[in-house]
Amino acid sequence: MKRFFQLLYRFEATLAALAYIIVVLAMLADVVAREFFDLSLMHSSKIALFAAIFAGMLGLGLATSTGNHIRPKITDQLLPATWQNLLQRLGDVLSGALFLLAGYVSFGLVQSSYEIGFLVPVVDWPLWWFQSIMPYAFCSNALRYFGFALLPSLKPEEADAA
Amino acid sequence: KELKIATSAPLGTPWVNHVEAIASKISANSDGAISAKLFHAGQLGTEPVMVQKAIRGRIDILGSSMTAFSTVVPEMALMGVPFLWDSYAQIDCAMDKHLTPVFEPLFEKKGFKFLQWNELGWIHTFGKKPFLAPGDVKGVKVRAAPAKYSVNFWQGMGANGVVLPLAETPSALQTGMVEGGTLPAMTYVAMGMGKMAPHLTLSAHLHQSGALVMSMRTWKKLSKNEQDSITNALVPVQGLRDEVRSMAKDMLAGFQEKGGHVHKLSAEQREEWKTAVLPLREELVSSIGGQAQEVWPKILEAKKACVL
Amino acid sequence: MTYALLLTLAVLVMLILRQNLIVILMVLGGAVQLLYSDGELMFMAEDFWAALDREALLSIPVFLLCGSIMSRGAIAERLVTVLKALTGSLSGGLGVATILSCAFFAAISGSSMVTLLAVGSVLYPALREQGYSTSYSLGALSSAGTLGVVIPPSIPMIIYGLVTETSITDMFLAGVIPGLLLTIALAIYSAWANRTIPRTGFDVSAAGSAITNGIWSLLMPVILLGGIYSGYFTATESAAIALAYALVVELFIYKELTLAQLWDAVIHTTQMLGGLLPILAIAATLNMVLTTEQVPSLVAQWLSSHVEEKWMFLIGLNILLLMVGFFMEIISALLIMAPILLPVATIYGINPVHLGVMMIINLEIGLLTPPVGINLVVASQAFRESFWTVTRSVIPFVLIMLCVLLLVTFLPDLSLFLVS
Numbered sequence: 001m002k003r004f005f006q007l008l009y010r011f012e013a014t015l016a017a018l019a020y021i022i023v024v025l026a027m028l029a030d031v032v033a034r035e036f037f038d039l040s041l042m043h044s045s046k047i048a049l050f051a052a053i054f055a056g057m058l059g060l061g062l063a064t065s066t067g068n069h070i071r072p073k074i075t076d077q078l079l080p081a082t083w084q085n086l087l088q089r090l091g092d093v094l095s096g097a098l099f100l101l102a103g104y105v106s107f108g109l110v111q112s113s114y115e116i117g118f119l120v121p122v123v124d125w126p127l128w129w130f131q132s133i134m135p136y137a138f139c140s141n142a143l144r145y146f147g148f149a150l151l152p153s154l155k156p157e158e159a160d161a162a
Numbered sequence: 163k164e165l166k167i168a169t170s171a172p173l174g175t176p177w178v179n180h181v182e183a184i185a186s187k188i189s190a191n192s193d194g195a196i197s198a199k200l201f202h203a204g205q206l207g208t209e210p211v212m213v214q215k216a217i218r219g220r221i222d223i224l225g226s227s228m229t230a231f232s233t234v235v236p237e238m239a240l241m242g243v244p245f246l247w248d249s250y251a252q253i254d255c256a257m258d259k260h261l262t263p264v265f266e267p268l269f270e271k272k273g274f275k276f277l278q279w280n281e282l283g284w285i286h287t288f289g290k291k292p293f294l295a296p297g298d299v300k301g302v303k304v305r306a307a308p309a310k311y312s313v314n315f316w317q318g319m320g321a322n323g324v325v326l327p328l329a330e331t332p333s334a335l336q337t338g339m340v341e342g343g344t345l346p347a348m349t350y351v352a353m354g355m356g357k358m359a360p361h362l363t364l365s366a367h368l369h370q371s372g373a374l375v376m377s378m379r380t381w382k383k384l385s386k387n388e389q390d391s392i393t394n395a396l397v398p399v400q401g402l403r404d405e406v407r408s409m410a411k412d413m414l415a416g417f418q419e420k421g422g423h424v425h426k427l428s429a430e431q432r433e434e435w436k437t438a439v440l441p442l443r444e445e446l447v448s449s450i451g452g453q454a455q456e457v458w459p460k461i462l463e464a465k466k467a468c469v470l
Numbered sequence: 471m472t473y474a475l476l477l478t479l480a481v482l483v484m485l486i487l488r489q490n491l492i493v494i495l496m497v498l499g500g501a502v503q504l505l506y507s508d509g510e511l512m513f514m515a516e517d518f519w520a521a522l523d524r525e526a527l528l529s530i531p532v533f534l535l536c537g538s539i540m541s542r543g544a545i546a547e548r549l550v551t552v553l554k555a556l557t558g559s560l561s562g563g564l565g566v567a568t569i570l571s572c573a574f575f576a577a578i579s580g581s582s583m584v585t586l587l588a589v590g591s592v593l594y595p596a597l598r599e600q601g602y603s604t605s606y607s608l609g610a611l612s613s614a615g616t617l618g619v620v621i622p623p624s625i626p627m628i629i630y631g632l633v634t635e636t637s638i639t640d641m642f643l644a645g646v647i648p649g650l651l652l653t654i655a656l657a658i659y660s661a662w663a664n665r666t667i668p669r670t671g672f673d674v675s676a677a678g679s680a681i682t683n684g685i686w687s688l689l690m691p692v693i694l695l696g697g698i699y700s701g702y703f704t705a706t707e708s709a710a711i712a713l714a715y716a717l718v719v720e721l722f723i724y725k726e727l728t729l730a731q732l733w734d735a736v737i738h739t740t741q742m743l744g745g746l747l748p749i750l751a752i753a754a755t756l757n758m759v760l761t762t763e764q765v766p767s768l769v770a771q772w773l774s775s776h777v778e779e780k781w782m783f784l785i786g787l788n789i790l791l792l793m794v795g796f797f798m799e800i801i802s803a804l805l806i807m808a809p810i811l812l813p814v815a816t817i818y819g820i821n822p823v824h825l826g827v828m829m830i831i832n833l834e835i836g837l838l839t840p841p842v843g844i845n846l847v848v849a850s851q852a853f854r855e856s857f858w859t860v861t862r863s864v865i866p867f868v869l870i871m872l873c874v875l876l877l878v879t880f881l882p883d884l885s886l887f888l889v890s
């Protein structure tokens with residue numbers, strides 16, 4: 001299972017980095033084409049925007065994998081320390097379930113956008129192509145939390161001190 | 163019952179007055195059983211977002227532009243084909259007498275009850291220098307609206323059309339990123355574009371319409387009586403048209419008084435613009451999805467029937 | 471009332487079960503949507519997407535990556551070296567250099583978080599080493615880090631411009647003088663608070679070589695702001711230009727950044743983005759519920775019907791915005807409050823650009839106030855100190871910023887002088 005999550009991380013990190021590179025290239029291409037070649041690239045700003053959303057949504061799972069989420073810790077001392085491991089695992093189950101729900105709900109949105117046939121302004125791409133990143137990202141994130149609950153050793157150190 | 167009515171127009175404009183009038187008639191017709199909550203100035207999102215919300219039933223009545231509706235009823239973009247229309251009388255006649263039954267089912271298929279047309283008026287051209295012939299804009303950076311027909315128009319004119327959101331246009335003019343653009347006269351004056359690009363050419367190269375629609379989800383939940391109290395409340399759109407058009411005229415007069423320049427195109431000049439843009443028309447029409455191929459001939463027929 | 475009680479209980483349970491902020495906000499948003507508003511969870515997903523699908527948001531990831539690269543490479547460091555060399559002979563020299571570095575860096579970054587991270591990663595260890603107190607070091611970096619939103623280019627100003635249809639370029643110009651005032655006030659306080667720390671003396675040749683080495687860093691704000699004001703790129707696009715410039719300088723001129731570090735920066739930024747973007751989007755869904763239920767316009771109506779004098783309105787406006795700043799993140803607060811406040815402010819004859827600057831400074835202070843204070847969170851995360859230690863450390867700085875806020879509020883020309 002550890003191997004699976006490592007592969008998932010590598011896969012998503014590569015995609016996210018790729019998306020990031022696309023964002024920057026598309027934005028620069030826009031400026032260069034306009035200023036030096038008297039051309040306007042109709043698609044570049046939309047490509048950049050959707051690539052940025054992809055990077056951000058994939059980043060959700062990457063942040064989970066590396067313990068980079070902000071977590072309020074004011075109640076951490078409230079219950080005995082010996083309970084913390086149990087609470088943690090229960091919490092991971094809850095997080096997993098909630099992200100799964102988010103995945104399900106956003107899948108409903110994608111389905112509805114597909115059925116209605118919304119288009120991206122100017123470029124006329126179907127909107128649901130891009131919205132699909134939401135159910136994917138939420139579900140892949142849910143998977144991680146279920147993984148933590150089953151095998152707490154998978155859970156990363158938290159990076160923050162909030 | 164409380165209906166949510168939304169528009170991107172700000173308070174005090176003819177569009178908000180129009181929907182307010184309709185709202186109070188709805189409430190009167192239903193003896194107060196239906197009331198309305200008005201969201202102006204795009205509080206519920208950008209126009210395309212409001213279109214989505216209306217289909218999903220979060221907005222009950224929506225007044226929006228053809229540009230926004232074309233993200234779900236792509237055929238609406240045909241109404242904005244450059245140099246399609248010759249006069250307001252022709253447009254009104256075509257829409258009211260011929261095209262309502264063409265578009266009604268297209269809207270219905272996407273989850274809208276078509277209530278009536280909307281009106282934003284002619285789109286004109288403006289620049290830091292007078293734009294009177296296609297040669298004046300050759301290679302010049304100009305703002306294109308985020309819509310196919312706007313891009314297509316500038317392409318035909320040989321300009322470098324930069325797609326920019328409306329809100330970014332004033333600063334882009336200020337810094338010289340763009341040298342001009344296209345807008346309805348009212349927006350041009352109201353947003354103070356005239357200070358940075360004081361030459362407005364009345365090119366009337368395309369007409370921006372729109373629609374007032376109701377969410378089908380809401381519509382189907384209403385009783386026959388309630389539906390009637392809504393359809394009977396629709397203040398005729400001609401009043402809105404007249405008001406929008408005369409307000410545009412007044413604002414242009416005020417703009418000229420303050421030193422703005424308004425250029426009219428002679429018949430030959432307009433012909434020159436048309437000759438430049440028309441070769442790209444077919445490409446535009448065939449790039450529009452949905453049932454554009456079937457709808458387009460009907461629009462041309464309607465136009466022919468309305469030669470005045 | 472029962473609902474409110476149940477929600478509070480749910481939040482408590484989630485806190486005990488160690489849920490992260492995204493989950494907590496998600497549950498709150500969903501519950502509020504179901505109980506008080508349109509009533510379907512899918513609408514929340516719709517708002518979530520609408521919040522992401524905004525071109526102005528595009529500059530945020532790019533500015534984040536840019537900051538991450540600059541702090542890994544040499545740009546931030548050389549900038550700091552120049553300012554350290556120039557301020558060494560002053561009382562509290564490194565403290566003053568901290569403030570000035572943040573201000574300088576703010577002029578190339580669109581967000582306060584980036585400023586805080588880029589300058590902080592270089593200067594926090596240096597400050598501690600030279601004997602500056604934890605409390606001062608944390609406070610100075612967290613607070614001066616917020617200058618990024620007042621000194622252009624600024625993502626929040628872009629957002630304000632977009633939602634109120636005010637010229638973004640005007641907003642940028644209007645931020646210059648208030649930004650400088652804030653910088654000067656914080657610098658003076660730094661010199662005074664650290665007057666007992668030994669000075670290092672001024673070395674002309676060291677300063678000269680620092681400037682020579684740092685020239686590419688020093689040129690960056692000139693290129694960015696120059697490019698925006700001469701129309702080569704838009705305020706949003708300036709993020710990409712900043713990034714391209716930073717990459718060229720780091721990879722080909724300073725050559726201190728390795729490709730492995732660059733990869734690291736990209737991955738690290740995606741993780742940061744993955745923590746941040748969903749929070750922004752969920753906050754936006756909560757705001758949409760508020761708008762749909764017309765809460766902000768009721769508040770604004772109440773305000774305009776109870777307040778007659780302009781000066782009273784201005785004070786009330788600032789108090790309202792400070793309170794908003796306690797609970798809301800800056801971008802969401804602007805999105806929700808700006809369109810509501812603008813018409814009210816116009817009644818009192820307040821210029822939209824002036825209103826924008828006031829809002830930005832108020833919400834800038836909000837970055838430093840608990841419970842929702844992004845800079846407090848980021849600082850505690852970056853410097854490994856507890857949230858409350860950081861919160862306490864910013865108090866003197868917040869008081870100074872409030873004084874500058876008063877000046878900006880009652881002297882509109884401070885904002886409007888440079889605007890045509």
Ligand code: NA
Pocket residue numbers: 575576577578579580581617618619620621622623624
């Ligand atoms: Na800045």
Ligand code: NA
Pocket residue numbers: 795796797798835836837838839840841842843844
């Ligand atoms: Na706060």
